[in-house]
Amino acid sequence: MVLTGYTDDTKAIMIFAPDNRSSLYSQSITMLTHDPLGLDNRNIIIFEVFSEGGIGPDGESYTSVEVASIRRHFNIMPAEFNILLSHKNFQEIFRSDKPLTVHEIFLKFDEAD
Numbered sequence: 001m002v003l004t005g006y007t008d009d010t011k012a013i014m015i016f017a018p019d020n021r022s023s024l025y026s027q028s029i030t031m032l033t034h035d036p037l038g039l040d041n042r043n044i045i046i047f048e049v050f051s052e053g054g055i056g057p058d059g060e061s062y063t064s065v066e067v068a069s070i071r072r073h074f075n076i077m078p079a080e081f082n083i084l085l086s087h088k089n090f091q092e093i094f095r096s097d098k099p100l101t102v103h104e105i106f107l108k109f110d111e112a113d
Helices: 023-034 037-043 065-072 102-112
Strands: 009-018 044-049 082-088 091-095
Touching: 009 023, 009 065, 023 037, 023 044, 023 102, 037 044, 037 102, 082 102, 091 102
Parallel strands: 009 044
Antiparallel strands: 009 082, 082 091
């Protein structure tokens, strides 16, 4: 699985959406751009996972097989929107079916540490 190449202390935001035209996906990306330095300072990486592909934190593309594996790992169906926060070997710490503000995300990570 594509997630195995990251360190034990990786903090990640996983955005699951049917595709990149989803309104909930667009809202999430817009909210995350409000504090890109805060994300960088906290070493939080972002994965964008769609039904037929995805984009990793370094802009790398994921195939439909790779995103199916990620979706299975977190038990998220292809048509669903979810934003999932994880840390320490991609352990889930929070999941929402609505976009989260950067402030909410930081609070969830602080609570988990």
